[in-house]
Amino acid sequence: GQQLNQSPQSMFIQEGEDVSMNCTSSSIFNTWLWYKQEPGEGPVLLIALYKAGELTSNGRLTAQFGITRKDSFLNISASIPSDVGIYFCAGQITSSGSARQLTFGSGTQLTVLP
Amino acid sequence: KAGVTQTPRYLIKTRGQQVTLSCSPISGHRSVSWYQQTPGQGLQFLFEYFSETQRNKGNFPGRFSGRQFSNSRSEMNVSTLELGDSALYLCASRRTGGPNYGYTFGSGTRLTVV
Numbered sequence: 001g002q003q004l005n006q007s008p009q010s011m012f013i014q015e016g017e018d019v020s021m022n023c024t025s026s027s028i029f030n031t032w033l034w035y036k037q038e039p040g041e042g043p044v045l046l047i048a049l050y051k052a053g054e055l056t057s058n059g060r061l062t063a064q065f066g067i068t069r070k071d072s073f074l075n076i077s078a079s080i081p082s083d084v085g086i087y088f089c090a091g092q093i094t095s096s097g098s099a100r101q102l103t104f105g106s107g108t109q110l111t112v113l114p
Numbered sequence: 115k116a117g118v119t120q121t122p123r124y125l126i127k128t129r130g131q132q133v134t135l136s137c138s139p140i141s142g143h144r145s146v147s148w149y150q151q152t153p154g155q156g157l158q159f160l161f162e163y164f165s166e167t168q169r170n171k172g173n174f175p176g177r178f179s180g181r182q183f184s185n186s187r188s189e190m191n192v193s194t195l196e197l198g199d200s201a202l203y204l205c206a207s208r209r210t211g212g213p214n215y216g217y218t219f220g221s222g223t224r225l226t227v228v
Contacts, residue, residue: 033216042118042204042219043157088157100208101147101170102217104157 006089006105013079014113021087021108022073029091032065032072033102038085046087047074079112086110116140118207118220126226132193135223139186139207145169146188147217148180151202160203163188164210192225200227 006023013019023032031050035043047058049065049072056063062075072089089105119138127133139146148160159172163182180190186207192199202224206217 035219040221042206042221045216045218048216090157100145101159101162101172102149102157103159104149106156 004089004091004103004105006108008108009106010109010111012111012113015079015081017079019076019079019083019110020073021089022071023089023091023105024071025091025103026070027091027103028069029093029103030069031092031094031100032063033090033092034061034063034072034074035088035090036085037088037107043088076110079110081112081114084110084112118205118218120203120205120220120223122223123221124224124226126228127195128228129195129197131195132191133195133225134189134191135203135205135225137188137190137205137207137220139188139205140209140218143207143209143218144186145208145210146182146186147206147208148188148190149204149206150174151204151222152200157204160190195227197227199225201225 004023004025033048034046037043047063052069053067054065060077086107086109088107090102121136145164147162149157151157161171161180162169166182177193182188202222204222206219208217209215
């Protein structure tokens with residue numbers, strides 16, 4: 001099935017460091033979403049982006065919707081141990097009359113070392 | 115407010131059997147989607163239901179089916195199970211009435227086919 005290109009696949013960082021991950025697609029999306037998944041749980045929505053060029057923050061998290069509508073990035077500042085998990089980007093097409101399925105990236109496994 | 119509830123959490127089935135998974139959406143959410151998550155393929159869209167009607171279906175064989183009841187609860191069924199059907203099956207619900215309502219995921223049902 002179709003997936004977005006998400007990188008990096010995994011990251012090992014020291015507590016306090018900043019983190020950056022991104023997603024690219026060959027298709028245009030009009031919504032970009034970032035989720036975090038912890039073991040044994042479903043993905044939890046972190047940030048939603050609805051306009052090309054939009055930059056949105058949620059605490060230490062900042063995400064941007066690329067101008068071309070084909071990419072997005074997520075930054076985490078001053079990482080802490082509870083940031084550990086798998087981060088997924090997801091693109092979505094929203095239009096009246098059509099189902100709004102999500103297309104997911106392959107995930108970035110984040111490990112924060114003390 | 116209760117989240118998305120999926121039952122059972124874990125399931126072990128034998129090849130050739132069939133299985134039914136259940137999802138209770140957040141109260142007031144009328145759209146329910148199902149996703150399959152595997153290490154190899156990541157998160158893949160199965161289908162979406164709204165008002166008891168299937169609105170869209172992903173690229174899965176006909177052995178995968180679903181339905182939605184008048185109270186918005188949904189079930190998915192997999193017949194003639196194969197080893198490759200082992201996965202985490204995630205249900206997500208969404209409030210409708212606007213394009214910017216995000217999906218909330220349940221914790222999933224972990225299906226193991228032996």
